[in-house]
Each structure stands twice: as structure tokens, then as C-alpha cells.
Amino acid sequence: MVPQDLTVPAVFVIGPTASGKTALAHALADTLPFLKLLNLDALQFYRGVTAGTAKPTAEEIEKYGYALVDFLPASARFDAQEYAGLAREACERALAAGNLPLCVGGSGLYLRALLHGLDNLPPADADFRARLRAEVASGQTDAEGRTGWPAAHARLGLVDAVRAAEVHPNDGTRIERALEIYALTGKPMSAARERLGVLKEQPSLFVPFVVRVEPDRDTLKKRIAARTRSLVGTAWKDEVEELHAVFGAELRTFQSFQAIGYAQMLDVVQERRPWDVAALTAEIETLTWQYARRQLTWNRKETAHAIVETVTPREIQTLAKKISLFRESVRKKELT
Numbered sequence: 001m002v003p004q005d006l007t008v009p010a011v012f013v014i015g016p017t018a019s020g021k022t023a024l025a026h027a028l029a030d031t032l033p034f035l036k037l038l039n040l041d042a043l044q045f046y047r048g049v050t051a052g053t054a055k056p057t058a059e060e061i062e063k064y065g066y067a068l069v070d071f072l073p074a075s076a077r078f079d080a081q082e083y084a085g086l087a088r089e090a091c092e093r094a095l096a097a098g099n100l101p102l103c104v105g106g107s108g109l110y111l112r113a114l115l116h117g118l119d120n121l122p123p124a125d126a127d128f129r130a131r132l133r134a135e136v137a138s139g140q141t142d143a144e145g146r147t148g149w150p151a152a153h154a155r156l157g158l159v160d161a162v163r164a165a166e167v168h169p170n171d172g173t174r175i176e177r178a179l180e181i182y183a184l185t186g187k188p189m190s191a192a193r194e195r196l197g198v199l200k201e202q203p204s205l206f207v208p209f210v211v212r213v214e215p216d217r218d219t220l221k222k223r224i225a226a227r228t229r230s231l232v233g234t235a236w237k238d239e240v241e242e243l244h245a246v247f248g249a250e251l252r253t254f255q256s257f258q259a260i261g262y263a264q265m266l267d268v269v270q271e272r273r274p275w276d277v278a279a280l281t282a283e284i285e286t287l288t289w290q291y292a293r294r295q296l297t298w299n300r301k302e303t304a305h306a307i308v309e310t311v312t313p314r315e316i317q318t319l320a321k322k323i324s325l326f327r328e329s330v331r332k333k334e335l336t
Contacts, residue, residue, distance in 0.1 A: 009209075009327070011211065012111065012210045014213070015295070016296050017054075020223070024211070026064060032100075036064070036094040037067070038067045038101050039069045039104070040087075042080075043258075043259040044056070045068065045069070045070070047072065048239070051236035052259055055070070056069060068083070068086060075256075077124075077173075079124070080118060083113060114206075116203070116204060136149055148170075149170050149172045150169040152179065154169075156179055156182075159188060163189050170258070170263050172255070172258060173255045174258075210303060211304070212299055214307060215310065228281055232261070240266055241269050251266060261284040264283060
């Protein structure tokens with residue numbers, strides 16, 4: 001539902017993974033203490049799913065007043081519409097306390113849900129999801145020898161080729177939702193999305209100040225490579241082993257385990273592949289770069305009030321001044 005009061009101001013710092021958007025958000029919050037951070041990364045919602053997500057530290061969460069980090073169990077299902085409701089409430093609480101919310105992250109669908117709202121698609125259907133997950137977990141193969149989510153992904157390709165092309169074969173959350181929408185409406189999810197039109201032409205449910213962080217291609221690839229090397233290690237493997245000890249094979253179907261690299265680590269834990277750090281790093285780096293390219297495409301659909309290529313002290317000060325002016329302009333309008 002679209003709220004009646006559309007005057008909620010907020011800053012949005014968006015960008016692809018490893019672009020430096022979180023460091024920029026922290027630097028802005030250090031400069032402007034009235035900024036309170038809100039997580040816009042769908043993979044940082046889940047407790048215990050940390051080592052492969054570049055999640056803020058506990059100290060950073062407390063320091064910057066982060067909202068919507070580590071608030072769900074690893075087994076939870078959570079969609080963009082639910083996120084939008086909770087995020088808006090968090091923004092309103094920050095404003096009521098005299099602060100300005102700063103939403104930082106790279107999850108495009110969640111940004112869209114928060115800023116613009118989503119089409120009136122049918123809610124989740126528990127019976128359909130239970131049947132689909134049972135099929136995925138059964139190990140049955142299709143005509144091409146595929147099992148699990150890759151087999152479900154192939155089914156999606158038959159009814160919604162556009163959406164299937166956008167979704168990784170192991171991305172159970174998005175495959176499930178697209179198949180569910182088709183099953184409930186008889187229409188592909190991509191067709192419903194097309195009715196929403198161009199993002200820049202859609203009304204915003206906020207008064208937004210959007211900062212888009214977009215390094216050049218070579219810099220971003222190097223940053224992704226460096227981050228992947230720093231993440232892939234025994235701490236990540238140990239985390240997955242601990243979760244596997246609690247949840248077993250069902251872990252593979254969890255929404256939280258759609259984060260890049262977790263399926264590969266689970267393969268190691270289940271002895272489906274060897275513990276080869278070099279091979280894992282190369283594969284995860286490639287998947288991350290592919291994801292970053294999709295994020296870049298999505299983010300360019302949003303109207304940006306500032307675009308940052310390289311985060312420098314001068315850039316931080318320039319943005320801080322713009323955000324302060326933005327805050328003052330909103331306050332003046334509220335008084336008129």
C-alpha cells in the first residue's frame with residue numbers, strides 16, 4: 001500500500017558490491033552526526049550469515065545506529081514488500097528523533113520497493129511454496145539431468161524467459177517467486193514488471209537524495225578481486241559448517257544462502273567439491289562481477305542527485321554540504 005504521507009526525507013547511497021558505498025556512508029555519518037544508517041543490502045538481514053556478506057561489524061552497527069542488520073534468523077523468508085514497511089518505519093523513527101535516515105546498500109528490488117512501491121502482485125502462497133521446495137529437495141532430475149533449483153530455473157525459462165535470464169540457476173528465492181506469480185496469475189512476472197514503466201518516471205514515496213557510487217570498470221573489478229580474496233577462507237567455511245550442523249541439507253533452500261559464495265561453500269562442507277581456495281576464489285569473483293554489472297544497470301535507472309566515482313575526503317565534504325542543504329530545504333518546506 002502507498003502511504004498517504006509521502007514527505008519522508010531520506011538519503012540513499014547506492015552502488016554495486018565492493019564499490020565503496022558503505023565506507024562512504026560511514027564517512028558521511030562521521031561528518032554529519034544527524035545521519036542514522038539503515039541497511040539496504042538484502043543479504044545482511046540474517047544472523048549467523050556474516051563471513052561472506054561484508055556485513056558491518058558489531059561496533060559499526062552500534063556506532064552508526066544501523067537498522068535492519070542481523071534481525072532475522074538464517075532460516076527466515078523475507079520479501080521486498082515486508083522490507084519496505086519495516087524500513088519506512090525505521091526512517092520515520094529516525095526523523096522523529098531529529099535525525100535523517102541514510103539508507104545504504106545495493107539490493108535493487110528492495111530499493112525499488114522502498115522508494116517507489118511494487119506492483120500489486122499476489123502474496124506468497126504457502127501451499128505452492130511447500131510443493132515447490134519439496135520437489136527441489138527430492139533430488140529428482142529433469143529431462144536434461146538437472147536437479148534442485150537449476151531444474152526449477154529451467155521450468156521458469158519455459159514460462160518467463162525474460163525473468164529466467166536475469167536470475168542465477170541457484171537463486172531459489174527469485175526462482176520461487178517468479179514461478180509462484182505465474183502459477184497464481186497465469187502471467188509471467190516480467191510482464192507485470194513492465195507495467196511499472198521507467199523507474200525515473202515513477203513517483204517516489206520519499207523525498208530522496210540519492211547518491212550513486214560508480215567506480216570505473218577496471219577499479220571495480222580490482223576491488224571485487226581484493227574483497228573476494230579477503231573473504232574466502234576458513235572463517236567462511238567454518239561458519240557454513242556451523243549452520244549446516246544446525247539446519248542440515250535444508251540450508252541450501254534458505255533465502256539467506258542465495259548470497260554469492262554460500263552455495264559453493266556448502267558444496268565443500270557436504271564434500272561435493274574439494275577445499276580449493278584458488279578455485280573457489282576465482283568462481284566467486286566471477287559471480288560477484290556478474291552481479292555487480294546487474295547492479296550497475298539497475299542503479300542507472302534511478303534518478304541520482306550526486307554520482308561519485310572515487311571516494312575522497314574532498315568528495316565527502318562536498319556531499320556532506322549537499323546533504324546538509326537538502327536537510328535544511330526539507331525543514332523549510334515543512335514550516336511553510
